[in-house]
Amino acid sequence: MSPAIDPTEIDDRDLGPVDPADPASLQPPDATLCPECQGVGTLPSGEVCPVCEGTGKAAGRMGG
Numbered sequence: 001m002s003p004a005i006d007p008t009e010i011d012d013r014d015l016g017p018v019d020p021a022d023p024a025s026l027q028p029p030d031a032t033l034c035p036e037c038q039g040v041g042t043l044p045s046g047e048v049c050p051v052c053e054g055t056g057k058a059a060g061r062m063g064g
Contacts, residue, residue, distance in 0.1 A: 034058055 005011055033039035034052035041049055041056040048054040 032058055 029035070030039070034041075034049060034056055035058065036051040037043060037049035037056060039056040041052065041054040043049055049056075052059055
C-alpha cells in the first residue's frame, strides 16, 4: 500500500519510463510526428487525422 500524498505534492509515480530496462521507453516522443495520430495519418476510428490532415507529420508548434 502506498503512503498518502500531501495535497501540496504532485503525484509523479506513473510519469517515469514504463520499463527502465527498455531503452526505447526512455526515448522522448518524436517531434517530427503528428502528436495526435503519432505519424499514422489516421485516428483509431479510421478517420483522417484533423491535426496533420493525413500526412502524419507535425504541422507546427502546438500548445502553449
